[in-house]
Every structure is written in structure tokens, then in C-alpha cells.
Amino acid sequence: MKAVVTVMPKQEVLDPQGKAIQRAAGALGHAGVQDVRQGKRFEITLDAADREKAEALLDELAEKLLSNPVIEDFQVESIEA
Amino acid sequence: MSALREPEVDLALAREHGLTDEEWRNILEILGRTPTFSELGIFSVMWSEHCSYKSSKVHLKTLPVDGEHVLQGPGENAGAVAIGDGLAVIFKIESHNHPSYIEPRQGAATGVGGILRDIFTMGARPVASLDSIRFGPLDDARHRFLLRGVVDGIGGYGNSVGVATVGGETQFHPCYRGNILVNAFNLGVVEADKIFKARASGAGNPVIYAGSKTGRDGIHGASLLASAEFDDTTESKRPTVQVGDPFTEKCLIEACLELMKTDAVVGIQDMGAAGLTCSSFEMASNSGTGIEMDLDRVPQRAENMTPYELLLSESQERMLLVAQAGREDEVCEIFNRWDLDAVVVGRVTGDGRMRVRWHGETVVDIPVDPVARNSPELRRPTSEPRGLREQQKLDLTAVAPEEDPDEALEALLDTPNLGSKAWIWRQYDQLVQGNTVIGPGGDAALVRIKREDGSATDKAVALAVDCNPRFCALDPYVGAQAAVAEAARNVACTGARPLALTNCLNFGNPEKPEIMWQFAEAVRGMGDAARVLGTPVISGNVSLYNETDGQPIHPTPTIAMVGLLEPWERHAVAHFREAGRPVVLLGENREELGGSEWLALRRGVEGGAPPRVDLEAEARLHDLLGRAVRVGLVDVAHDVSDGGLAVALAECTFSAPDGAALGARIELDDGIRVDALLFGESTGRVVTTTDDPVGLLELAAEHAVPARAIGVTGGDRLRIGRPGGAPPWIDRPVSELRDVWAAALPRRLEVE
16 A cells, blocks of 8 residues: 655744745745745555555654654555555 | 624633632632633733742742842843843753653753743843753653654754753653653843843833744643533644744844844743733732733634633743833834744833723733732642651661672663763764854853854853762752852863753642642752852742652753863863873762662662752862862862762763773772772762872862862773772773773663
8 A cells, every 4th residue: 555644843843944945945936935844745655454444553653753742743545555 | 703702701711720619719809700711811821830830839939039249139031140241141950841741852842942032031142051851661662652752842942042051850650750840041142231131111112922822732722622512623733832943033033133233122921831821910010010911812723712811822932021001113123134023012001901902892900919910829848758767777787899890880871860861962963154163062051152243252161961860759859059169160160160950840749748848859959059159049940749649750850060270271071181190189089879770770669858959068069179270270070969979080081072981990998898988979079180189189178178189180991999009990991981981871762
């Protein structure tokens, strides 16, 4: 199976990287760029008996390994057979 | 525009905010009415332990805070001491324990950011940081993770912002399993007549907000908010850990220092704990004025923030300042040039009230002084912990003598507490700004002082941070004295004269009489030591409630000492430099094993009375060191502390920054048991080398400091034994000892 997981800084947490990109966009003359938030995308190939098991595995992986749950949220975007 | 929907304020809500019934009655009396929700939030943070020091104040008042060189004692953002030629240094240490346990990287990083702001707020350029950090044992994966995260956070923030981390201390003990300690120190340099303070004087002067935008960071009572029928804001939207941005901080440093060269600034304060609330109240209270503020003007990162959130947010990298009327554009322009927001959010008033508007509505209208000054002052009950007297009793005759000193030395050097900390400090930029004379790994760091225009001086400051929590647990009075004495001794070992200290008092729950007793005793010990050593307490921080599941940490009064050395070229180092040099021991070896690493490691006992501290003798020893280094009699000086004389001698042989090893042959004939002689931790001792032992012994006699030649440097082995032909107790190649010492941390950390 192939799955995609995204990890983003929590909505209300300061994202210095996103802020730096937004500023740089302004420096390039794109004053219209008002806010940028930067996260991560994981493409994972896995071997799981069924979709339910895959979801459970991805949730655990995302919470314990891929994200820092204190300051980040994660989302399993897709799972394809 | 959404109307303000706030929970109804009553006693129950006040209790949820951590206020007592008595405090609630005080609030009603002060206001003559029920507070608004925002006002309740303000009272609860201003009267919290963290902001009001209500449990500790009564004890802290007893500390010596004055000295002829002290320009600013406790009460401002940080303390200041004059170092001559119109210059001053500003310094403070502060805890960031709880956030670092929740999120080690960001917690430690924002701890560094916060202490830097305390320093440059006063007009000083931050030049050197120290970090005192404590964890549970490293066989616990969680604590390996915490150590890695904290070190990464300190380095990540400190390195990016361009301030050198020049030293610190790291310890491991099971008592920190549930509560790690992260205490961050910074020192800055300023011209003595250009120190800025937290003032809001001059009715009509503009109040300016500068720096990062305000978000919902670290708002206290997050759990309360989540249950308070706002909209359906989820818990995930309300982080209690803040994320720092060192690049914004760097801009803030430069903007503030540039601004302070103008005469447009009346007063300035960083927004730390309790954010906008604490900073505005303190500034107004310090000047006997009031402030009017319009929250709609505050730069906001999140949407739909309530007045409660805006007032209590702890977003990082923000400053509040009061400018001369008519100069607001000039001030804002400087911040804008550094890419920082700066807006006028209000003005100073003459009526002593804090008035805050939001969406045209007055949400706060309270008198400043009763909130800022008349905060509660508690005399909490104290009682000596039961069983402590028993624990202090140690019958040495019942402790089996060390059967293999050679092996014991190796075992001690292999402990995380005594092993090399290079794994940690290699991750820190120790040299940025180019003033580091002695970096991490010595007794004290030594940092050259330059003026703001870059011109050199012949001054340097020596910096050390110390505490032995095991001593403090066994006897907080003596333990705190030992911490002050050791920090001063470390500073003196470079040749510097100890000037003043700052402290970070980490303790458990003050509502327990045993903890409060530890606190009171430690403060008493610190005060007595500071008085005798002539090093006033000029700033500090108290961190209470460091306990989990009823298990408190050992009392940990961390002491950071600052000394002055002039000219800095003439200084001593902590490692042997030349072969053939006589080794002279200053101080006395006593039969003291209580509270020692040896006793804990080799006999599994954390007991006995800690070694006694003779403060008068310490003062004489520090004077002697300053004199001896200045006249060129001593070129190496290393203090004897954790692990005792054998460990101190071993460190002298292998801790040169370039990794070079230089052995020594040492002969001791004290009439005390050999394990106490080698591994006892008696205070007031320093290992030195000299090219004129007769001259040094004479000078020591003049200072009434016991001193004697104990051997000579040279070769590639460390040999310690009795005079005469008896086989030595310790006889090892230095390189072997060094390899064990160097691997102590890496071999425990590089397991995953």
C-alpha cells in the first residue's frame, strides 16, 4: 500500500520558517503573499493486511515518529492499495 | 466584529485560576466590584507564584544585595555591576524547567531567548551564555531524548542569535526523572551610565509595542479556556509551549541597541511571563503612573483573539517601551528598518490606573499599585524533614575502605556526572563575537570585554555556575554555602576577583513545610556565604513546584558567579601546561566522605553530612589565587570538587583543549583514610602548578592558607601514592584515563 501523511505546525504555533518564506516572497516583490506555513509530506510504502490496519499503523507512526504532537498536527491524506 | 462572550466571574472561577479565597476577597475590595474576566486573568498571573514570589519573598529579603560596585540589584530585568572605566556588566540566570520537560528543544530555546531579552532590555549587548541543566539517569530513553533536545535547543537558539555559550554544568540524578532543570544565564556589557530600566514615566508619553506579533502562545489556564464556552476552539489551537525565532531576536537586539543610542526611550521592558500584562503593570508601578492601552492596535498573529488572550499571551520576542512624546515615529522607524512591527498601543497617564480597551469597550480598569506591589506575601510553615538527622549520620568505621583506588578512579571518571561534557558543548558556538579566552571545560569561562564600538579593553569576566544538589538535600544550609563557595572558587581559579552572583532557586512544592524548610535554609546559607565572600546577590529567579507524583527534586539552588580579571592576558588555566612544574595543593584534606560521588557510586549510600564550608578560609583562598596569578606565581589552578582530589588531578592531566596529555607524580601523606584522601570532597582546595614553590608557599602563609608541594608534572602517567617506596594507589597512563572520561557521555547516548 502507498500512503501520504502530512505534518503541519499547529494552527496557533509560531512557524518561523513559514514567516521567513513569506518575508522573502515580499522581498521578491510579491506583496500579495500574506501568510505561509511550512510542513512536511511523507510518502510511505507499507505492507498491511487491510486498510484499517494500515490506518492504525500510520496513526501510530505519525504520532510517535513523524510529528512532534506538542507543536504539530498530522493528517493521513491518502491510502492506496 | 464579534461581541465579547466571556464566562461569568465568581469565586469558583477564581479558584480555578489558582487564586485563594482570601485573594478573591482582596480583589473585590480593591475594585469595589466583581472583576471582568480579563481582570481576573491579570490578578491571577500577577499574584501567581511565578510573578509575585509570594512564598519566597520573605526569605529573599534577607539576602545581601548591596556593594560599592553594584549598580542595580534585584527588582529589575537583571542586575548590574560596575567593572571600571565606565563599563558595567549585566547578568541573570533564569529557569525554563517545565516547558523544557514538555518540549525540550523549544523549551530550552525560548529559555535562552528569554534571558537574552532580560539583558539587552537594559541596554547591554549580550556576550556570553552559560547553561545549567539536570536530567534523570541516561539509561532512561526519555532522558536521553530530553538531553538531546535541550542541548539542540540551547545550541539552535544561541548559535543563531550570535551569542557564545561559554560554559555551564550538567548533572544526572534520579530525583530529576520527573522534573528536569534548565537554567539559562546570560551576561551583557553596557556603558555604566546608559543602563535602561522598566519605567513608564511622563504622562502623555506613548507606549509602544515592538517585535513579533501576538499569538495564542502559552496562555495560562488553557484548560480553563477550553471549557469556558468560547466558540469551539479546540485544545490543539492552544499550545502551552512557545516556539522561538532567534532571527527575530537578533533583529530585536540590534534594533533595541540602536534605539537606545537615541534619547527617545524613557523605559523598556521585555514581555516575558504573563506578557503584556506583567510588563505594563511593572513599568507603571515602578514610576507611580498609569497606562491606557487599546488592544485593537496590538499586532496579532491569530484571528479573533480575545482581550484575555491578548493580555496573557506569552508569545516570544516582544518588547514594550515608553518613548518621549513626539518621538514615536522615529522609534517605530528604527524597528521597521529591522523588519519588526512597532506600533503605539497606548499612553502613560498620571492617575495610577491601568485602562485597557478592546473593540471600543473598557475591559480592564484597575489601580496599578495594589496589583503590582501589594501582591500577597506568605509566611509558609517550615519544618525539618523527618529522618534527615539520621541520614546525616555516617559512621565512617562502618563504611568499607576502598579496596582498589585505581579502579575507583576509572569508575568515577566514567560516570555521566564526572565524565567529559564535550558531547554537549561541541554543539554550542563558544567563540562567536571573538572574545572567548577560556571556553567550556575549564573551571570558569573567561570572556574578554570589548566596548560597543569594538575597541578592546584589558578586562575579562570569569563566569561559573555551580550547585551540588546532593549536598543540598543532606543539608540545604551547608549545601547552598558550598555552591556559592565553589562558584567563587572556580572564578578565582582563573585569577579573577569574584564580584557578584545571580541565583536560580529550584525547589519542590512550597506548600509542604519540608520543602519550605529546605528553601529557607538554602537562602540563609547563600546569604551567609555571599556576605563573607563579598559577592552580593544582584538578580535571580525562583522555580517552585518542581515535583511529580509527590516526588520533589533535590533542593537545587544554582549559583552563577561573575568575577573580574584585569589584565586578562595574565590568567591561569585548569590543565597542566608544562612538564617539570611543581604541583602545590592549596587548602586542607579532611576526612569527609559524606555526600560524595565515591560514597554514592562505590557504596550505594547518599548520606552523611556534606563537607563543611569554612567561608573565611574560602575568602582567603580566593584572595591568594588572585594575587598569585597576578604576580605570575601560579599558571595552573583547578578546584577540587566532585570526585575529590584524585579526580581533580586526573582532570589536570588530560583536559587541555587540544587533547594533549601530561602526567604527574603525586605524593600524599595525610593521616586520613585513603579513600577520603583521594575521593573525599572537602571544600576550599585548589591544585596549582608554579615555577616558584617557595614563593607560593610564602604568599600562601601570608594569606593564612595551608599549602604544600605534593609532586611534579611530567611523563605520560598519573601516579598518586605515599612518599617512599610503597606501591602507589593510582598508577595509570593518562591516555587511558582520558579515553574513559571522554567516552562517559557518548557511550551512553550513542545507543540508538
